[in-house]
Amino acid sequence: MKKLLAILLAMSLSLSLSGCQSVTHDKPVVSVAQLVSHPSLNLIRDNFKKEMKRLGYVDGKNIELNYADASGQVANLNSIVNQFEDKQSDVIVAIATPTAQMAARVSKDIPVVFSAVSDPIGAQLVSNLKHPGGNITGTSDEVQIDQILELAKTLTPNMKTVGFLYNASETNSVANLKKAKTYCANHGLTLIEGTGKDITELETSASVLCQKVDVLLSPNDNTVASAMPSLSKTATDAGIPYYVGADSMVKDGGLATVGIDYAQLGKETADMVDQILKGKKAGDIPVKVYKKNLFIYVNKKTLKALNITLPDSVAQNKKLQIVG
Numbered sequence: 001m002k003k004l005l006a007i008l009l010a011m012s013l014s015l016s017l018s019g020c021q022s023v024t025h026d027k028p029v030v031s032v033a034q035l036v037s038h039p040s041l042n043l044i045r046d047n048f049k050k051e052m053k054r055l056g057y058v059d060g061k062n063i064e065l066n067y068a069d070a071s072g073q074v075a076n077l078n079s080i081v082n083q084f085e086d087k088q089s090d091v092i093v094a095i096a097t098p099t100a101q102m103a104a105r106v107s108k109d110i111p112v113v114f115s116a117v118s119d120p121i122g123a124q125l126v127s128n129l130k131h132p133g134g135n136i137t138g139t140s141d142e143v144q145i146d147q148i149l150e151l152a153k154t155l156t157p158n159m160k161t162v163g164f165l166y167n168a169s170e171t172n173s174v175a176n177l178k179k180a181k182t183y184c185a186n187h188g189l190t191l192i193e194g195t196g197k198d199i200t201e202l203e204t205s206a207s208v209l210c211q212k213v214d215v216l217l218s219p220n221d222n223t224v225a226s227a228m229p230s231l232s233k234t235a236t237d238a239g240i241p242y243y244v245g246a247d248s249m250v251k252d253g254g255l256a257t258v259g260i261d262y263a264q265l266g267k268e269t270a271d272m273v274d275q276i277l278k279g280k281k282a283g284d285i286p287v288k289v290y291k292k293n294l295f296i297y298v299n300k301k302t303l304k305a306l307n308i309t310l311p312d313s314v315a316q317n318k319k320l321q322i323v324g
Helices: 002-020 039-054 074-086 097-106 145-155 171-186 199-209 222-226 228-237 247-251 262-277 300-305
Strands: 029-034 064-069 091-095 112-115 136-140 161-166 190-195 215-217 256-259 295-299 320-323
Touching: 029 039, 029 074, 029 097, 039 064, 039 091, 039 222, 039 247, 039 262, 064 074, 074 097, 091 097, 091 262, 097 112, 097 171, 112 262, 136 262, 145 171, 145 215, 145 256, 161 171, 161 199, 161 222, 171 190, 190 199, 199 222, 199 228, 222 228, 222 247, 228 247, 228 300, 247 256, 247 295, 247 320, 295 300
Parallel strands: 029 064, 029 091, 091 112, 112 136, 161 190, 161 215, 295 320
Antiparallel strands: 256 295
16 A cells, blocks of 8 residues: 555656646747737738748748737737747747737746837837847837928928827827927927827817817827728818828828838848847847838828829939828
């Protein structure tokens, strides 16, 4: 009986210990999360996939790629990150600021590469762009508010009042609001804010602003981007030029922007993941910020609807991209 008890005890201890051991993978696991499905973020995700394939990673063969969409609900991000953690992901890719902030919670144990974070320092993801430290890095779609408003002055030289439409709960948008306020104060412009946490509230704010301002301006706000077809129609119907923070927002009806090609963010994000999988520490990879050689995006249909003619300085610019 003593021998039997000893054997059973040994078996129990063995099973207990095996249950505590970490799961081993025969291939690296990379998990990708995004806050919401809209063209800019989808472009990042799709080009991330393409670049990973170009780098030699084949899903199911030499890598496991997981994708999750929070459907615009920040509350869903916690569950997604928990699932990625349970899968013992080797790298987590977090697209958009709220996703990155949630993923940073597990970055002590899992490297995190964020993408499309306008203000990584303001979002408290890193304290230094060149030397992130910790276990996190990524790409930034920092909105060049000054350049966008300079374009607005060129296309709509008589503007005096700017309506800033955004979701006040998005850190990236709050950071861009501060930039817009500074620019307007320095250039004798009046700025009026309009906020909304969902499409309905944003539509109401847009309608009110269009009665008070000469132009509308929105940064690359995730909530606004999801509502762009409706918001751009509201602005255009009211005869108000709508300047935005991303090329996809121009494609959805905004008048114009100065910005990056979001496909490049996806490629750069994949390159960073590749470096990490090959042994480099995430915190040793500088955050990539695009500030120079940006494109000018103009929506042709919106331009015509507002009866605006591009001045030669814009029409002849080699970085001009006409969409719509």
